[in-house]
Amino acid sequence: MALRLLLLLAFSLLFATATPVRDITGACSSEIKDFQHLNSTGPGLHLELHHPRSPCSPAQVPADLPFSAVLSHDDARIASLAARIAKTPSGRPTSLQAADERAEPAGGVGVADSLASVPLSPGTSVGVGNYVTRIGLGTPATQYVMVVDTGSSLTWLQCSPCVVSCHRQSGPLFNPKTSSTYASVSCSAQQCNDLPSATLNPAACSSSNVCIYQASYGDSSFSVGYLSKDTVSFGANSQPNFYYGCGQDNEGLFGRSAGLIGLARNKLSLLYQLAPSYGYSFTYCLPSSSSSGYLSIGSYNPGQYSYTPMVSSSLDDSLYFIKLSGITVAGKPLSISSSEYSSLPTIIDSGTVITRLPTNVYSALSKAVAGAMKGTPSASAYSILDTCFKSQASQVRAPAVTMAFSGGAVLNLSARNLLVDVDSSTTCLAFAPARSAAIIGNTQQQTFSVVYDVKSNRIGFAAGGCS
Numbered sequence: 001m002a003l004r005l006l007l008l009l010a011f012s013l014l015f016a017t018a019t020p021v022r023d024i025t026g027a028c029s030s031e032i033k034d035f036q037h038l039n040s041t042g043p044g045l046h047l048e049l050h051h052p053r054s055p056c057s058p059a060q061v062p063a064d065l066p067f068s069a070v071l072s073h074d075d076a077r078i079a080s081l082a083a084r085i086a087k088t089p090s091g092r093p094t095s096l097q098a099a100d101e102r103a104e105p106a107g108g109v110g111v112a113d114s115l116a117s118v119p120l121s122p123g124t125s126v127g128v129g130n131y132v133t134r135i136g137l138g139t140p141a142t143q144y145v146m147v148v149d150t151g152s153s154l155t156w157l158q159c160s161p162c163v164v165s166c167h168r169q170s171g172p173l174f175n176p177k178t179s180s181t182y183a184s185v186s187c188s189a190q191q192c193n194d195l196p197s198a199t200l201n202p203a204a205c206s207s208s209n210v211c212i213y214q215a216s217y218g219d220s221s222f223s224v225g226y227l228s229k230d231t232v233s234f235g236a237n238s239q240p241n242f243y244y245g246c247g248q249d250n251e252g253l254f255g256r257s258a259g260l261i262g263l264a265r266n267k268l269s270l271l272y273q274l275a276p277s278y279g280y281s282f283t284y285c286l287p288s289s290s291s292s293g294y295l296s297i298g299s300y301n302p303g304q305y306s307y308t309p310m311v312s313s314s315l316d317d318s319l320y321f322i323k324l325s326g327i328t329v330a331g332k333p334l335s336i337s338s339s340e341y342s343s344l345p346t347i348i349d350s351g352t353v354i355t356r357l358p359t360n361v362y363s364a365l366s367k368a369v370a371g372a373m374k375g376t377p378s379a380s381a382y383s384i385l386d387t388c389f390k391s392q393a394s395q396v397r398a399p400a401v402t403m404a405f406s407g408g409a410v411l412n413l414s415a416r417n418l419l420v421d422v423d424s425s426t427t428c429l430a431f432a433p434a435r436s437a438a439i440i441g442n443t444q445q446q447t448f449s450v451v452y453d454v455k456s457n458r459i460g461f462a463a464g465g466c467s
Helices: 002-017 067-085 195-199 270-278 338-342 359-372
Strands: 044-049 132-137 142-149 156-158 211-216 222-234 237-251 259-262 281-285 293-298 306-309 324-329 346-348 355-357 401-405 410-413 419-423 426-429 431-433 438-440 449-453 458-462
Touching (some): 044 132, 044 222, 156 222, 195 211, 270 293, 324 359, 338 359, 355 359
Parallel strands (some): 142 259, 156 237, 355 431
Antiparallel strands (some): 132 142, 156 259, 211 222, 281 293, 324 401, 401 410, 419 426
């Protein structure tokens, strides 16, 4: 009886997940603009990126979602990154048993496949702070809305028959049976052996010898399913034999996306799998909620960027570490020792909203910005943000703030990179004190073109990336 109930629940969840794709024609055209940063001579793939709160986003977060929820989610991501760097295993086990008599998916996955019950390690939190794009999967290709995350390695999406649970997504579930190029991956494949480094969790094996992945995130979200391979497509370009997770139990805060694109430094990430064809680099411009941006994989125009070296770290070799070397406010350096900037390791991350700085650096920045804005009435602290003003970012005269990195790279922050509106009458400094690592978040990166050149071991910044 319990088995039949589980089956009924699984199928009811399946039919509840698909919702119509939003019409984003007209002002929200999905055509990629002719960004000057994409004018390169080599091969590349170009996708449009959307802010999670943009009305043009195909997986927009609810308009009435309070910013405190975004900050809570952001704090969970920070905690998970801290635990990941400390290599602290999660104390929360998952108990995910698939139905013993479910239908057999395409690719030879047999019956009686246990989806494992093991402690999951913390990954990075995804959802309301992450940018989204569309990719195609299968033959013939179907488009899916995916979260883009530089802090994750394995790409995965929800798959039919969704034997345990699927969250509500924009558009239909991927059905392996409809793709002529789909195949499941055996437990003896090298890619199955590579899973622990990509997901920070052990791989499992089904009774029919299909590799099972387990991806977990800092807010207790997770995806569990079958390691698979298929053709992935980006407009007119396609890549066969792309390895990804076909999720059968996907629970937590993933918004309305179908899944996640992993861009971390790992052989199973999208970047590394496409590198033989397009090279080891990707570029993005993270747009504001009122504009559109892009993700480009492959060659780029190197002359327009200022660069900082990627820093090697034994803490986590899949994340992107850099070195913050200084901050100025209204042209004046912060009144702290230069050694304070490197007192913690620094990560650049696409999914963190609020930048975290070493405590002494943050305190000095907060004091300097508040002093420069003393003509703007102050407001009470909002959640984790303690330097707030009674205004909006677009209406204040904010001081010029520059973040400098080793090697000479700089981010010259506008008011919208410095401040974040938390409600209709309050704006706050978009920085907070760090725990075990400083993190350069996406508010500070918005509208800049940011290139991750893994081959040359450098990250570059250029202003005006989304214009």
